[in-house]
Amino acid sequence: MEQTAKLAEGFPDVAKDIRINLQNVLQTGTLTADQVWGTAIACAHAARNDALKQAIEADARSAGIGDGVVADAKAAAVLMGMNNVIYRFKHVVGKEDYEKKPIRLRMQRLAQVTSNKTDFELFCLAVSAINNCQNCMAAHEAAVIKQGLTEDHVWDSVRIAATIHAAAFAAEV
Numbered sequence: 001m002e003q004t005a006k007l008a009e010g011f012p013d014v015a016k017d018i019r020i021n022l023q024n025v026l027q028t029g030t031l032t033a034d035q036v037w038g039t040a041i042a043c044a045h046a047a048r049n050d051a052l053k054q055a056i057e058a059d060a061r062s063a064g065i066g067d068g069v070v071a072d073a074k075a076a077a078v079l080m081g082m083n084n085v086i087y088r089f090k091h092v093v094g095k096e097d098y099e100k101k102p103i104r105l106r107m108q109r110l111a112q113v114t115s116n117k118t119d120f121e122l123f124c125l126a127v128s129a130i131n132n133c134q135n136c137m138a139a140h141e142a143a144v145i146k147q148g149l150t151e152d153h154v155w156d157s158v159r160i161a162a163t164i165h166a167a168a169f170a171a172e173v
Contacts, residue, residue: 005023007055018167022164025163030156033063037056042077042127043165046077046165049168080127080128084133087135088133118144118148124136125137
């Protein structure tokens, strides 16, 4: 975690908690290394901070994270960037007419993962938490639970999302 730690050293004192949390949430435990780093990469892209994206991806590569996980993480960020907007709109507006309308947006990458479907769903869940899409969070949470992960896996991925999101702010303060 050399590059991420180096970036975090530059956080102002008001972000000391984020510096410490960043070190803690990027450790394996409940989540595998692929899950930790894939979630972190997806969330760094969703948080849209170039320095953070570069640091997280460099450290993921140093940790041995493969091309498939990196590609899936980036795809999760991109697709949720689209899906979270349209599904959040449908939910917030709440009109039956919008609920009935077909999405008609291409999202085949959701079915064509390069690592594994469960981890991809976990990455999508974390990005959906950043983007505050209730429907997407519920759908992806249900999918990872159905595929054998636990609420602890879900919780740890959302802890990563929260911390990465805050780190993007800290890097700009």
